[in-house]
Amino acid sequence: MLLYLHIPYCDSKCHYCSFNSYTHKHNTQNKYMQSICIQLQYELERFKPSHGDIKTVFIGGGTPSTIDPSYYQDFFSIIKPYIDPNAEITAEANPNSATTLWMKGMKALGVNRLSFGVQSFDDAKLHNLGRAHDKIQAINAIKNAHAIGFEHISLDLIYNAKDDTKELFCKDIDIAFSLPIDHISTYELTIEDGTKFTDKDRQTNDSLAFFIAEEITKRGFEHYEISNFGRYQSKHNKGYWELKNYIGIGAGAVGFLNDTRLYPLMDIDGYIANPLDIKEERLGSQEILTEKIFLGLRSSIGIAKSLLNKSIRNKADFLVKEEKLTQTDTHYYNPNFFLSDEIALYLMP
Amino acid sequence: MAIVPQSHIRNFSIIAHIDHGKSTLADRIIQECGAVSDREMSAQVMDTMDIEKERGITIKAQSVRLDYVKDGEAYVLNLIDTPGHVDFSYEVSRSLASSEGALLIVDAAQGVEAQTIANVYIAIENNLELLPVVNKIDLPAADPDRVLSELENAIGIDATEHCLVSAKTGQGVKALIDTLIERIPSPKGDENASAKALIYDSWFDNYLGALALVRVFEGSLKKGQMAKIMGAKREHQILDLMYPHPLAPTKTTEIKTGEIGIVVLGLKTVDALQVGDTITDAKNPTSEAIHGFEPAKPFVFAGIYPIETDKFEDLRDALNKLKLNDSSLSFEPESSMALGSGFRTGFLGMLHMEVVKERLEREFDLDLIATAPTVVYEVLQTNGEKIEIQNPSELPEPQKIDTIFEPYVKATILTPQEFVGNLIKLLSERRGVQIKMDYLNETRVLLEYDIPMNEIVMDFYDKLKSTTKGYASFDYEPIGFRPGKLVKLDIKVAGDVVDALSIIVPEEKARTRGLAFVNQLKELIPRQLFEVAIQASIGNTVIARSNVKSMGKNVTAKCYGGDITRKRKLLEKQKAGKKRMKSIGKVEVPQEAFMAVLKLDS
Ligand SMILES: Nc1nc2c(ncn2[C@@H]2O[C@H](COP(=O)(O)OP(=O)(O)OP(=O)(O)O)[C@@H](O)[C@H]2O)c(=O)[nH]1
Ligand SMILES: C[S@@+](CC[C@H](N)C(=O)[O-])C[C@H]1O[C@@H](n2cnc3c(N)ncnc32)[C@H](O)[C@@H]1O
Ligand code: SF4
Ligand SMILES: [Mg+2]
Numbered sequence: 028m029l030l031y032l033h034i035p036y037c038d039s040k041c042h043y044c045s046f047n048s049y050t051h052k053h054n055t056q057n058k059y060m061q062s063i064c065i066q067l068q069y070e071l072e073r074f075k076p077s078h079g080d081i082k083t084v085f086i087g088g089g090t091p092s093t094i095d096p097s098y099y100q101d102f103f104s105i106i107k108p109y110i111d112p113n114a115e116i117t118a119e120a121n122p123n124s125a126t127t128l129w130m131k132g133m134k135a136l137g138v139n140r141l142s143f144g145v146q147s148f149d150d151a152k153l154h155n156l157g158r159a160h161d162k163i164q165a166i167n168a169i170k171n172a173h174a175i176g177f178e179h180i181s182l183d184l185i186y187n188a189k190d191d192t193k194e195l196f197c198k199d200i201d202i203a204f205s206l207p208i209d210h211i212s213t214y215e216l217t218i219e220d221g222t223k224f225t226d227k228d229r230q231t232n233d234s235l236a237f238f239i240a241e242e243i244t245k246r247g248f249e250h251y252e253i254s255n256f257g258r259y260q261s262k263h264n265k266g267y268w269e270l271k272n273y274i275g276i277g278a279g280a281v282g283f284l285n286d287t288r289l290y291p292l293m294d295i296d297g298y299i300a301n302p303l304d305i306k307e308e309r310l311g312s313q314e315i316l317t318e319k320i321f322l323g324l325r326s327s328i329g330i331a332k333s334l335l336n337k338s339i340r341n342k343a344d345f346l347v348k349e350e351k352l353t354q355t356d357t358h359y360y361n362p363n364f365f366l367s368d369e370i371a372l373y374l375m376p
Numbered sequence: 377m378a379i380v381p382q383s384h385i386r387n388f389s390i391i392a393h394i395d396h397g398k399s400t401l402a403d404r405i406i407q408e409c410g411a412v413s414d415r416e417m418s419a420q421v422m423d424t425m426d427i428e429k430e431r432g433i434t435i436k437a438q439s440v441r442l443d444y445v446k447d448g449e450a451y452v453l454n455l456i457d458t459p460g461h462v463d464f465s466y467e468v469s470r471s472l473a474s475s476e477g478a479l480l481i482v483d484a485a486q487g488v489e490a491q492t493i494a495n496v497y498i499a500i501e502n503n504l505e506l507l508p509v510v511n512k513i514d515l516p517a518a519d520p521d522r523v524l525s526e527l528e529n530a531i532g533i534d535a536t537e538h539c540l541v542s543a544k545t546g547q548g549v550k551a552l553i554d555t556l557i558e559r560i561p562s563p564k565g566d567e568n569a570s571a572k573a574l575i576y577d578s579w580f581d582n583y584l585g586a587l588a589l590v591r592v593f594e595g596s597l598k599k600g601q602m603a604k605i606m607g608a609k610r611e612h613q614i615l616d617l618m619y620p621h622p623l624a625p626t627k628t629t630e631i632k633t634g635e636i637g638i639v640v641l642g643l644k645t646v647d648a649l650q651v652g653d654t655i656t657d658a659k660n661p662t663s664e665a666i667h668g669f670e671p672a673k674p675f676v677f678a679g680i681y682p683i684e685t686d687k688f689e690d691l692r693d694a695l696n697k698l699k700l701n702d703s704s705l706s707f708e709p710e711s712s713m714a715l716g717s718g719f720r721t722g723f724l725g726m727l728h729m730e731v732v733k734e735r736l737e738r739e740f741d742l743d744l745i746a747t748a749p750t751v752v753y754e755v756l757q758t759n760g761e762k763i764e765i766q767n768p769s770e771l772p773e774p775q776k777i778d779t780i781f782e783p784y785v786k787a788t789i790l791t792p793q794e795f796v797g798n799l800i801k802l803l804s805e806r807r808g809v810q811i812k813m814d815y816l817n818e819t820r821v822l823l824e825y826d827i828p829m830n831e832i833v834m835d836f837y838d839k840l841k842s843t844t845k846g847y848a849s850f851d852y853e854p855i856g857f858r859p860g861k862l863v864k865l866d867i868k869v870a871g872d873v874v875d876a877l878s879i880i881v882p883e884e885k886a887r888t889r890g891l892a893f894v895n896q897l898k899e900l901i902p903r904q905l906f907e908v909a910i911q912a913s914i915g916n917t918v919i920a921r922s923n924v925k926s927m928g929k930n931v932t933a934k935c936y937g938g939d940i941t942r943k944r945k946l947l948e949k950q951k952a953g954k955k956r957m958k959s960i961g962k963v964e965v966p967q968e969a970f971m972a973v974l975k976l977d978s
Contacts, residue, residue: 214934233929364931375947
């Protein structure tokens with residue numbers, strides 16, 4: 028079982044971002060952190076984990092580093108009995124707010140992995156993206172994290188913003204690998220409704236995606252999902268792609284139990300007032316199959332043959348013949364994650 | 377309804393070139409007669425189908441019975457509004473067979489156009505009294521004198537007695553009605569003879585069943601009477617009778633000599649109510665049936681296929697129901713290796729085809745693919761046998777063919793003289809042979825060409841319009857078959873011949889057509905998982921080839937955490953879009969590809 032905690036606060040809003048986060052509601056943090064405990068108690072009743080069942084925790088956002096470690100104390104006390112002693116516990120952190128103090132505090136609470144929203148090491152690009160930090164801050168934050176003793180450190184990069192080039196990524200990747208990290212996520216810029224960005228701010232350059240993947244894998248990180256590379260692979264991410272049960276805590280934090288997806292309120296004030304107002308979506312077996320197909324194709328997890336009916340098997344076998352898929356006795360695997368949507372569309376019932 | 381003698385009945389059709397204002401004039405006449413209240417009135421009230429309203433054109437002829445008082449005497453006016461587009465001239469012929477006269481409308485600014493002439497000839501064949509009416513005199517560019525002289529020069533009709541109207545403002549409409557009562561003869565049938573009524577239209581009503589629209593030439597039809605349908609040799613009781621009206625038909629108990637009306641027989645199908653048939657009294661039948669109509673002869677054929685192969689029976693059902701509304705529709709099951717089971721369907725022209733496909737999709741909720749339209753060919757085989765071909769894939773092996781005959785039409789084109797050069801070039805590219813070139817006056821020219829029909833089903837109309845800035849008008853009629861040097865062009869997609877894409881082309885154009893076709897398909901077929909080879913060939917000779925490269929990347933590489941539903945829904949939507957394409961082997965081909973050949977420059 029996985030556990031996700033959503034922190035819907037940011038110091039400023041990046042131009043591309045449509046994640047559920049607010050820049051002017053910091054005064055609600057205290058109440059918010061109380062509400063998440065109410066929801067957490069409730070979800071523990073629902074998910075009924077036994078001792079050590081929770082294998083990973085992920086604190087994401089928004090920006091978890093906008094909140095003082097002391098506010099997380101109750102949360103960690105509540106989950107303590109259920110947490111696997113070897114659990115992977117990740118927090119997202121922004122270079123401008125992840126101070127030494129904050130990182131030390133989080134480490135003391137049990138966080139053992141940090142994921143930094145770096146996006147780029149190019150100051151001009153950072154500016155265009157509307158980021159609140161520069162290259163130096165990012166480098167220093169990561170070095171500090173290492174010095175403090177974080178075992179696993181990851182960073183996020185964004186590609187195919189307008190005017191991105193291979194040269195720029197050569198530099199970014201070189202800097203990234205000069206730092207003490209064991210994981211990189213690279214996300215292709217998506218233009219989302221309700222953000223400052225429009226289609227003019229992006230570019231379509233498929234070869235850049237392949238180039239970046241090649242450069243990162245060349246340096247020894249395994250490409251284990253479209254956007255993810257690592258010497259160490261995030262267990263939490265993999266859990267999602269294997270459709271494991273996950274508890275979602277916080278405003279808009281999606282949960283999943285067996286065949287039901289759970290949706291708490293998105294709006295901070297709404298959530299604070301009614302943390303138990305949770306919508307449910309029951310998935311049919313067909314929908315679960317579709318998800319297993321596309322998630323398996325996006326990652327090194329693959330698709331178990333036992334899930335597929337005859338007609339899908341035939342199509343998959345045809346793709347093997349055409350060298351679009353590989354197979355073992357039990358699974359089909361996608362050798363080119365960047366084609367995964369197209370293959371999923373082909374296989375989907 | 378007032379009882380009026382035959383001498384006070386007028387039956388007339390409104391005929392004209394497309395868009396010259398027939399339906400709008402009908403509106404004004406209807407209002408002048410007070411048959412539709414101002415509140416219920418809408419523009420082109422006779423155009424009742426959605427597709428007519430949307431496109432602003434008349435597709436089906438419509439009749440209405442009107443009451444009118446002139447000099448203190450009551451008259452009945454039976455008005456039939458007809459379509460102007462050449463594809464629907466079958467509607468005009470049937471309407472004119474039930475009229476004594478016709479209002480020939482000509483747009484005061486545009487003047488005589490190709491369908492003006494064509495419709496006049498149909499009227500003359502039917503011995504009708506023609507009343508020239510110049511419409512749209514409110515337009516600044518109106519030039520009635522020029523229009524009237526064109527009428528005399530182009531068609532040789534006497535236009536001294538005419539009416540000038542604006543259907544928009546209503547100017548001249550009352551005078552027009554008075555004139556038509558003077559000019560158009562009353563019906564002259566024997567009222568005491570046995571009933572003799574011509575079915576000039578029929579359709580299906582969900583509540584009343586099959587309905588016949590008739591013109592009574594002799595005797596009368598009465599409610600309750602046993603009627604005999606002479607050609608169909610069937611007898612049925614007349615359950616009800618109505619006078620036609622676009623919004624609210626009114627019931628009546630008798631339709632008398634010279635009148636028109638709707639006959640309700642309670643039939644579940646229209647089989648027994650073929651247009652052109654005669655209805656008479658079952659006990660005392662008339663001795664001779666009215667000479668009916670030639671059935672409509674389809675000019676172009678296309679395959680119509682459901683995208684989802686399991687919708688074949690639904691399509692059959694839909695075609696059968698639509699035929700009740702459109703007697704000119706003909707279809708036969710056929711099967712294609714590429715598209716599965718569908719129907720080879722005959723149409724009166726390209727607009728007719730478009731309208732039928734759209735109605736099938738809208739009224740019956742189907743997703744359809746139409747193959748490129750083709751004309752009918754006659755093939756004399758080396759064994760002496762002659763066969764008819766409605767589908768290019770039926771063409772025999774080249775060594776079994778002695779001669780292929782292709783249908784020709786006589787094309788009539790009216791154009792301002794400055795475009796004559798462009799038109800002559802276009803027509804000769806299309807293998808046309810000039811028969812006639814007449815100056816109607818200093819500025820307008822009439823061209824007559826013999827031209828293979830194959831050359832006009834494709835993009836001819838669009839080309840004609842673009843090369844003349846929209847000013848030329850065009851009409852055609854079939855003139856029989858002539859031998860042609862023709863070959864079949866096959867298209868292979870991923871190595872397999874797609875039968876539904878085969879076309880028959882003149883040998884000298886095969887190479888350029890093949891190239892253009894392959895390039896067109898390359899643009900239309902989206903990149904897929906596999907590289908897709910496209911080839912055009914004649915027999916075993918490949919004459920053009922191209923490739924759609926395989927797709928390298930299709931994914932949204934974004935972080936979505938636990939919100940997997942959102943991602944799934946996006947994929948489901950894309951999948952639904954893909955299902956609208958046709959899978960041929962491993963290749964997904966969009967619908968447009970099957971019509972791509974229409975857009976080829978020849
Ligand atoms: N200015 C002006 N416009 C007119 C007049 N009569 C009709 N129109 C316009 O001409 C266009 C065509 O009118 P319709 O009545 O639909 O023509 P139609 O002859 O019935 O067309 P089809 O049935 O498609 O052949 C419409 O936009 C009318 O509003 C008129 O007297 N004056
Ligand atoms: C949940 S977000 C928040 C992380 C953290 N607040 C930060 O920005 O530093 C995780 C990552 O998603 C990526 N991301 C956010 N919006 C995106 C967009 N519109 N297109 C592509 N990637 C995006 C960014 O790389 C970001 O670091
Ligand atoms: S990208 Fe990160 S920091 Fe920027 S607005 Fe989004 S969640 Fe906040
Ligand atoms: Mg009309």
